[in-house]
Each structure stands twice: as C-alpha cells, then as structure tokens.
Amino acid sequence: MGQEPYRYQTVEKHILAMMEQGALALGDRLPSLRKMSSNLGVSLSTVNQAYVELERKGVVEARPRSGFFICRHSMRLPRTEISPSSMDSPRPVTRIGLIQTVLEAVGRDDTVPLGVNAPDPSLLPLAELSRITTTVVRENPKRALQYTPIPGDPELVHQIAFRSMEHGIPVAPDDPIITTGCMEALNFALRSVCRPGDTVLIQSPTYYCFLQLLETLGLRAIEVPSDPENGVSPDDLHHVLTTFDIAACILSPNFNNPDSSLTPDRAKREIVSMLAQRHIPLVEDDVSTDLHFTQKRPDTYKQYDKEGLVLLCSSFSKTLAPGYRVGWLLPGRFRQKVLEIKATTNVSTSAPSQIAIAEYLRQGRMTRHLKRLRSAMEKQMDTMQLHLERHFPSGTRVTHPSGGGVLWLELPHCIDSVELFFQARAHSIGIAPGAIFSTQDKFSNYIRLSCGSPWSEQLDNGVRTLGTMAHALTE
Amino acid sequence: MGQEPYRYQTVEKHILAMMEQGALALGDRLPSLRKMSSNLGVSLSTVNQAYVELERKGVVEARPRSGFFICRHSMRLPRTEISPSSMDSPRPVTRIGLIQTVLEAVGRDDTVPLGVNAPDPSLLPLAELSRITTTVVRENPKRALQYTPIPGDPELVHQIAFRSMEHGIPVAPDDPIITTGCMEALNFALRSVCRPGDTVLIQSPTYYCFLQLLETLGLRAIEVPSDPENGVSPDDLHHVLTTFDIAACILSPNFNNPDSSLTPDRAKREIVSMLAQRHIPLVEDDVSTDLHFTQKRPDTYKQYDKEGLVLLCSSFSKTLAPGYRVGWLLPGRFRQKVLEIKATTNVSTSAPSQIAIAEYLRQGRMTRHLKRLRSAMEKQMDTMQLHLERHFPSGTRVTHPSGGGVLWLELPHCIDSVELFFQARAHSIGIAPGAIFSTQDKFSNYIRLSCGSPWSEQLDNGVRTLGTMAHALTE
Numbered sequence A, B: 001m002g003q004e005p006y007r008y009q010t011v012e013k014h015i016l017a018m019m020e021q022g023a024l025a026l027g028d029r030l031p032s033l034r035k036m037s038s039n040l041g042v043s044l045s046t047v048n049q050a051y052v053e054l055e056r057k058g059v060v061e062a063r064p065r066s067g068f069f070i071c072r073h074s075m076r077l078p079r080t081e082i083s084p085s086s087m088d089s090p091r092p093v094t095r096i097g098l099i100q101t102v103l104e105a106v107g108r109d110d111t112v113p114l115g116v117n118a119p120d121p122s123l124l125p126l127a128e129l130s131r132i133t134t135t136v137v138r139e140n141p142k143r144a145l146q147y148t149p150i151p152g153d154p155e156l157v158h159q160i161a162f163r164s165m166e167h168g169i170p171v172a173p174d175d176p177i178i179t180t181g182c183m184e185a186l187n188f189a190l191r192s193v194c195r196p197g198d199t200v201l202i203q204s205p206t207y208y209c210f211l212q213l214l215e216t217l218g219l220r221a222i223e224v225p226s227d228p229e230n231g232v233s234p235d236d237l238h239h240v241l242t243t244f245d246i247a248a249c250i251l252s253p254n255f256n257n258p259d260s261s262l263t264p265d266r267a268k269r270e271i272v273s274m275l276a277q278r279h280i281p282l283v284e285d286d287v288s289t290d291l292h293f294t295q296k297r298p299d300t301y302k303q304y305d306k307e308g309l310v311l312l313c314s315s316f317s318k319t320l321a322p323g324y325r326v327g328w329l330l331p332g333r334f335r336q337k338v339l340e341i342k343a344t345t346n347v348s349t350s351a352p353s354q355i356a357i358a359e360y361l362r363q364g365r366m367t368r369h370l371k372r373l374r375s376a377m378e379k380q381m382d383t384m385q386l387h388l389e390r391h392f393p394s395g396t397r398v399t400h401p402s403g404g405g406v407l408w409l410e411l412p413h414c415i416d417s418v419e420l421f422f423q424a425r426a427h428s429i430g431i432a433p434g435a436i437f438s439t440q441d442k443f444s445n446y447i448r449l450s451c452g453s454p455w456s457e458q459l460d461n462g463v464r465t466l467g468t469m470a471h472a473l474t475e
Helices: A007-020 A033-040 A046-054 A095-102 A126-139 A140-144 A153-166 A181-193 A208-216 A234-243 A266-279 A332-343 A351-361 A364-390 A416-425 A458-471 B007-020 B033-040 B044-056 B098-101 B126-139 B142-147 B154-166 B182-193 B208-216 B234-243 B263-278 B332-343 B351-362 B368-392 B418-426 B456-473
Strands: A059-062 A067-070 A177-178 A199-204 A218-226 A250-251 A282-285 A310-315 A327-330 A406-410 A446-450 B060-063 B067-070 B177-179 B197-206 B220-227 B248-251 B281-283 B310-315 B327-328 B406-410 B446-450
Touching: A007 A033, A007 A046, A007 A364, A033 A046, A046 A059, A046 A067, A095 B332, A126 A140, A126 A310, A126 A351, A126 B126, A140 A351, A140 B126, A153 A351, A153 B446, A177 A181, A177 A208, A177 A332, A181 A208, A181 A250, A181 A282, A181 A310, A181 A327, A181 A332, A199 A208, A199 A234, A208 B332, A250 B332, A266 A282, A282 B368, A310 A332, A310 A364, A332 B098, A332 B208, A332 B248, A351 B351, A364 A406, A364 A458, A416 A446, A416 A458, A446 A458, A458 B332, B007 B033, B007 B044, B007 B368, B033 B044, B044 B060, B044 B067, B060 B208, B098 B208, B126 B142, B126 B351, B177 B182, B177 B332, B182 B248, B182 B281, B182 B310, B182 B327, B182 B332, B197 B208, B197 B234, B220 B234, B234 B263, B263 B281, B310 B332, B368 B406, B368 B456, B406 B456, B418 B446, B418 B456
Parallel strands: A199 A218, A199 A250, A250 A282, A282 A310, B197 B220, B197 B248, B248 B281, B281 B310
Antiparallel strands: A059 A067, A177 A327, A310 A327, A406 A446, B060 B067, B177 B327, B310 B327, B406 B446
16 A cells, blocks of 8 residues: 555546546546646656556556546446435334344355445454554453453543544543443443333434344334435424424434435534433444545534533444454443443453553554555445446446445335345345335335445455346346 | 362361361360371371361461360351341332442452452463463454354354253253353343343342342342252242242352352252243353352253243353453343344454453363362352451351352341441442342341452451451441
8 A cells, every 4th residue: 555545546536526527428538647647736656546546447448559548438326315205203113133134144254245334354454453462461461351440441441532532522531431342332322311112313224233222122213314415404303303202312423324424514513402402312323434535534423512412432343343342432421321231231341352452542553544444445435336337227326425334225116125135145145225224114225235345356246246136126 | 289179178178067066176186187087088198288278277276296276266157047038029129329339349459359259360360361362363363353243253152052061051052142241141131031110030139230230121129038058949939920920030040149059959940840830031140150169060040941941141250251251141042032132232242352262162271270260269268257257246147158259248237238338448448238239128237258369468457457347336
C-alpha cells in the first residue's frame, strides 16, 4: 500500500462521477495523463495508477499509442430510493427463525462471504495484534487470568474514553463500560431503559439483530423510514413520537446496516433535542462510523447529548478483531443500571482480549490501521458495484454509501429474495435477504451484500452465480 | 507438592476427627509415629508430615523426647445448623443495591480476599496457560481474530463434551454451548425457560448473583431451605411444587454457595424425577463440583435427566482462568432458544480465550491441575477454620464442607453482618454479609468467607481484625 492511499482513488472517483453525469460515455477517450494531472493537481503517476486500476476493473481499456477508452456502458447501478412507507402501528417481532438460518453462516469458512458483515482477516492487523496479545499475556499472566473490574480493564476504559474525546464526544475518562462486543452493549442498553411490552422506535430497514433482540426481550417495534441518501427524517420521527408511546429508540447515526444511510448532522442534533424534551432514551449503534470514506468523521448522536439520554454502543468487531469480542457502552445517566445488568450477565469481559486491545490502542496503532482499512473497504465496495452492474438483471438498484461495509440492493419486484437466499445457500453463497431487516414485508425484493473481502475469484464467481440466479427468478 | 497430595491430609483429618469426638483432648499426647503408621497403614514419613503440619497450624506442639501434644482446646467451630424456615410466599427480589456494593471488590488487588469466591492466581497454572495462549494465538492468528460459530469453538465444544461424558453426564459431542462464564450460562438458561413475573424456586441461602439475576429479569423467588449437611430435601421441594406455580428451579448440586451444602445423590435423583413429572426445567449451577475433596466426584442433577429438562451451567472461572470468561451450558431440550438468546447478547465468546482453553484441555492438563487445586483448597479451608476458632467470639458456628471454596459462618445473634461488612470494608477486608444470600432476613448474623488464597500474613491479620470487630459487636 502506497504512502497516500487516498489520492489515486480520488482520481478514480472523479472519472466515475464524470461517467455518471454523462460527461464521459461508452467509447470516449479519457483525458491524457498530463491533462488530468494538471486539472486535478496530482502527480502523473497518481493519474496513471488510477487509470490502471480502472482498467483492472474493466471500466476502461488501454489502446496502444491512443490512451484509455471507456469500455463499459454505465458505471454503477442506479441508486435505490425507498418510497416513504406508511408508519404502521407497533408490532411484535417474529423474524427470529429466518434470522437464525442466516446467522448459521457466522464463523464458517466454506461460504462465499457476502452474507456476514465483517472485514476479511486479510484486512486486519493479524500479525501485529497477535504479537501484542502474546506479549501482554506472557508479561502479565496474572492480569490476563484474573477477573477485570465489572466496568472493564482500567487501561482499556481510558483508551476508549480518549478516543471518544478525540471524536468530540463528551465523556469522562472512567465513563466507558466494556462489553463483549457491540451486540452486548446494545442488549444492556436496551434492557436498561425498557421493560417487556414496551415499544421501541427503529429505523426501517434496520440491522436484523436488533429485531431479534427486540423479539428476545419481548419488545415491540415501530419503524420510521431510513432513506439511503438522507437517513432518518426528524419530521418522521416527530410524527411517531406524537402518535405512539415510545420507550426508547435504536438509531444508527452513520452507515446504517443495511442501507448505509447517514443521517445528516443537523438532523441528528434536532432528533437528540426532540427526544430530550420527551425524556426518551436513544440507544445509538455507532459500530460503523469508523469506516467513513469521507475526510471528516461524521458526528454521532452522543455528541449532541446534554441530558445523558444517549447510550452510545460500539465495538472493535468491524474494524480490528471480531473474535476478541470487545465492545463498549457510553451509558450516560444509565450507568448504574447497565452495571447491574452486566454483573448478572457475565460479570466481566475476557481479560486477555481486553488487555491486548488496550495495548494496541496505547501504542497508537489504531489510527493508521483504520486509514488503511477504510481505503480497502472503499475499494472493495467500488469493485463490487462494478461487478453487480455487469451481472445483475436490469431494474436492479443499489446504494452508493460513503462508508460502512455493505451494499443494499433493490432487485426487480418479481424477485423473492428469501428464495434467492436459499438458492444461494445451496451454492455455498451467503447473502442476507431483505425480509429480515424489517417487521414489515416491504423489503421482500431486497438483499444486502457484504463488501468485507478483497476482490477474488471466489467473489467473482459468487457474484456471477448470484446474478444468474437473479436473472432466472425474473423469468 | 509431593507424589501423594492426599495421604498426609488423611492422617491430619483423622487426628482432627478424634479431637472433635473427644478421643483426644487438650494436653493429650498423640499416638507415636510408629503406632499411627501401623494403625492407618501409611508410611512413617506420611504420619510425620501430618504431625509437622498440625504443629505448623498450632494444633499440636512437639516436646523434645516426648512426642506431640494437643495444645488447643477444640479444633473447629461447631457446625452451623439452620432451623427449617417457613417457606414464605414468592417475593420480588430487592437486594441489588447491597450486592452491587459487595461486587465492587471484584478485580481489586487492595482488599483482603475473603469476599470474592475465586482461587488465588498462585493456585492457577499461570505460566502453563499463558504459554499455551501465546502459542495458539501466534500459530492461529486468524482463528483467534475471527468470530467463532455461535455455539462456540468446535474443539472446545468437543473437549467439554468429552469431560462431561467422563463425569457420567449423558451428552452428545456437539451439545455444549460455550458462554462468557457460568453467570452467562445461568442468564441464558433462565431467560430460555422463564418470562418476567414468573416464580423461580431457589435454595436458601443461595448465591447472591442468582438473586440479582432474578431481580434484573423481573422474576420472583421462592426459597426452599438448603441444609449445610443435607442440601435440599425432596420433601421441602415437593411441598413448594404443590403449593405454588413454579416456572423453573435454580439448584446447586454440590457445594452450594454460600453454605457449601451437598444434596445427596439419592435426593438429586428424586428431585429430577419430581420436576420431570411436572415438566419444570431445572437450571443447575455446577460450577463448584470440580472442587470436591472426596475421592469420588459427586453426581450432578443432569446425570439423572431423561427428559432434557436440566440445563447444566458451569465454567472454568473457579478452577482455571476466571479472567478468560469461558463457561458452558448443556441446554437439554432448550438448545434453540439458548442460541437465539446468545445471538442477541454477544453472538460468540472471545476466540483467544476459547482456543487457549481448548488446547489446555486437549493436552490433558486439567486432571492433574484439578488434583493439586483441590488439595490446596482443602488445606486452605482447614487452616481458615483453625484461625476462625482462635479469633471469633464464642457462639460462632461454621460449615465443614467437603468441597468448594467458601465457609459460611453463623455469628452470635446480636451481630448484624451488614454492619460488620462495612466495618471490614473500611479496613480493606472483603467479606460477604449473609443478607445478600436470601430475599428473607434470616441470615442477618451470617457471613461468607472465601478460602481461595493460601494462608498468608495478610489473611492472618485480616481474620484477626475481623474477629476483633465481631467481638466488639457482641458488646
């Protein structure tokens, strides 16, 4: 990986944007290296790297002594647009059977990894973290073997507090509570603020594990639309709050799983203030924000929280070490309740995992690793989009996320994505069918594809096979 | 540690039993080495080791050319007897505040460790497990970094199944579900079989975390007496089952925390059959059984389970690696429900912890380690009893457990053990006050002391100070 992982990608994006806007069409010649270099103020070699990359992706072809020419019709599938859904009444959640089937792929090596949202091990600092783990366990066998305090290993707690502060989140050094992954943070948060039978406001579509969590806890869900381009609208939220008795909300500020929507910072501020007026807790799933492709890290809801009503949940599972099972919770005013729940769930989180990640953070390795990971994820998502366009039936639309790790595909209406899921599974291809992301039936022709792995022959074959299946289902 | 860790202790116990029965009194001369050796059929050096050990403990003194003489009045405090309590109606659980205060000592180094029930690190195979951990993480960085399947790392699942089979538990190789400690197993088990508002039958006294767990889950408790000598009586259980609507039971088969009671195997069989007739699930806390001081491992309830109604919960926290947070659940017929709950709590358990313990078991190291640990725990408990007798006010009674790691003390009636707890805490001495082990008030003059640490000056001072405080509270 070069010194400037972003620069050539900027050039690439520029070309792709020109194509989308129609400024470059099939058969057109790309501007010369020299011209592009001077237009964009980057080096010749950077432009060259971008052109070669586009050639590798099959977007352009090099013709001897003539330059690079566009050889593909369109760049990407059109953006998906979700029609504003009727905000139905609260309903019990009953997707657990299908979700369970989808989850069976977790931790399996024999499946094309388009179903599970996790970074491929090759993108993680395996050797570095493994070396740090062995060192801290060897040097502190006693610390590794003993219970950590219930809130977590103090060094890790502090490291997470410092990182949160850097992100503009108002937090004291001892505020974070360590959890066994983000899912556990969400579980504790929700159990701290809800009682069985309560109604919880969620985005639609939403991460299926939230639905499963609500079902397990005997909670009811009311859905507000999540628009891939504009996230959650304060107006929609206001409508629900004034119509129903809401005990809590679960919202993803950025790169909502599955539609990768990002709620604008202004809307976040408005939502936090609207909820504060009504004393309604907001459980924030911040697990994807670190995977932003934008220059600036988008804000979290927690940044606008003056009342301690936002419970921010996050983890290292999408960025550093899924198997270590280390997440955290900034519990706001619900600290005591969260600690009670943690004490009766598993008391404390694995000590070797905690002290290894604390040391990784202490050595300042996270920032550089994240920069590389983001760059890789963006590239993978880009490549995936190009291949989808090639193989999927016309009428397919897809999100164009500015971060995260998943794409959300709207297939032609006649396709039942649960059927596609089972067909794919029979070919050892994992995908997530739209039905599991809502209590309603409006996503029956959607699928979510993970972009967590570098492009490979396995992925290439997987996407091609999926496309063939999708074509067949339109007939 | 010698080749035969048990033999000299058998001799010691024999002497102590003679003292308890009055066959040896203050000032009496111990039988000669030769006589004792021939009586008990052990070597001279074994008898000598036992006598020297008793001298070290201050029970006997050696007089030159005369032999060993009893120099202490009585050996141990008398056994505690709990009067059969009225089996009250089910009641909500509300101890969580006090329990929280007691739990604050978890993971703290600055407190005399009489409060938390965990083995001292010096009794754990720190170096061995640390070496295995570093090796498996170094050799399998990818396996350590990735999610394991939801039920757990397959190798660990199999190892636990094999150990269970060795203990006579009917289990298939894939049955165990790995959890983040035993507490999590209990949490999942209880959530699988109960709904908020349900009534759960518990032993009285019971482990305070169970009360906290019931409170957190909105469950009600009905208590049946746990007798230190005879555990739970099938008759008492029958009475409760025919009087109240019971959704589930939590029972500890052996060395119930805090009274270390062991329910006889015959009673276990009867209880399992009684519950099966009524289709009532039994959540079994088996975390202490491996710490038996008896030759034979006492049975578990699960061994008598024909209907899949027993959910056995256990962990390595009291025997191998508290901080690794690895436990398991044999879920019987509730497997699917448990997996659903696990998927919405934290998906999977820390991979480095799991694969390290799997390898430790695979190498066959556990059996030898447990043998040493049991021997050490028994010795520590013995020593603790002798010191209690020396320092605590008359009227104090104590359990004489045949396993586990805690002693349960009945203090003179006028002592409020919550008061003693706060006084001790002010001197950085951790103890567990009786009140937190029941929803009723009958244990207000009881305390639980942990025997997890080898005898030391710190413990000596701690027990002496505690005794002084207890004396003062009787005035």
